[in-house]
Amino acid sequence: MLDFETTVRTRQSIRKFLPTPMTEQEIKQILADAQNAPSACNTQPWLVHIASGETLKRLHKIIGERFHAGQFTPDFEFDQMKYGGIYEPRWRNQYAHVFTTSFGVEREDKAGRATVIEQNITGYGAAHMAFLFMPAIDNHDVNIANDMGMYSQTFLLSLTARGFGGIPMLFLGLFADDIRKELGVSSDYKLLHGIAFGHPDWDAMQNKHHLGRVPVEDSVVLHW
Ligand SMILES: Cc1cc2nc3c(=O)[nH]c(=O)nc-3n(C[C@H](O)[C@H](O)[C@H](O)COP(=O)(O)O)c2cc1C
Structure with a gap:
């Protein structure tokens, strides 16, 4: 298991996986880790469906x-076009990173x-x-999404620490109705995002370049 600093600093979005599935026990360990995420009043609002095997193939098709x-x-x-000002060069740089450097x-x-x-898609x-x-x-999407983000990052860090990898995916949220239908989820639940995960292909060039960050000083104001 990786130590905290290595885990948090080497986690990256994986854009090429090996087809080898994880075992049920390995997935259950990740889920047990992620379950420790904090949430407002400990409401633990996440409902997580994991798709593998035939279920995943059906979802790919749909x-x-x-x-x-x-x-x-x-x-x-x-x-992303609505993210102007200081954010625009960041997402433009990310696009260039994915298309040109990674692929x-x-x-x-x-x-x-x-x-x-x-x-x-896959x-x-x-x-x-x-x-x-x-x-x-009612009116609680933002607060619930806070908790979901905490869960999601804990899930991703657990994958990294245990030698696996993942990528959070808003793309999958574009198909909320079909995914709900296929997985038998009630319309009382909204789909925030998905996470594709498994064994990274570390030989692939898509996983060889890690996107950097702006300096801490650009995001944090210290008041002593
Ligand atoms: C909520 C969320 C949704 C994302 N959706 C996608 C996606 O649909 N497709 C994709 O290729 N990357 C997606 N990403 C990955 C981001 O592009 C990536 O996290 C960011 O560029 C930083 O790179 P890193 O994760 O390698 O540090 C998403 C990330 C987050 C946090």
Whole structure:
């Protein structure tokens, strides 16, 4: 098991997985770790469905069909274009990082970029996907999403510490209605995001470059 500093500093989004599945016991350890996430009043609002094997194959098919037909049913809006000011260069840099550095696709190569985006459908080949649902409670989406984020990062850090890897995916939230239907989840729950996870392919160039961060001073104001 990795120590905390190594875990938190080496965690990265995995964009190429090996097909080898994790064992049920390995997945249960991750889930037991993630269950320790804090939440407002200890409400633990996360409802997590894990899809593997045949269930995952069915989801790939449905998500692929919906994606190509342009049929999206997100519970929550996301548009990076709305992130202006200091945030815009960050997301533009992230796009360049993923397409060019990770996948070797040039900016002008439209077809190449489409192929990269397409890989979201299968979670970059991950053997498992976790779907993070949250209860719909009047005017509490923001507070519940706080708790969900705590859960999600604990899940991701546990994967890293134990030698696995994952990637949080808003892309999967674009198909909330179909995913709910396939997994038998009530419409009382909203799909915040998914996490594709499993054994990273460390030989793949997609996993060789870790995106940096702005300096701490850009995000934190210290008052002594
Ligand atoms: C809530 C959330 C949703 C994300 N959705 C996607 C996604 O749909 N597809 C994708 O390739 N990356 C997705 N990412 C990964 C981010 O691009 C990544 O975390 C960010 O660029 C920082 O890189 P790192 O995770 O390797 O440190 C998502 C990250 C978060 C936190």
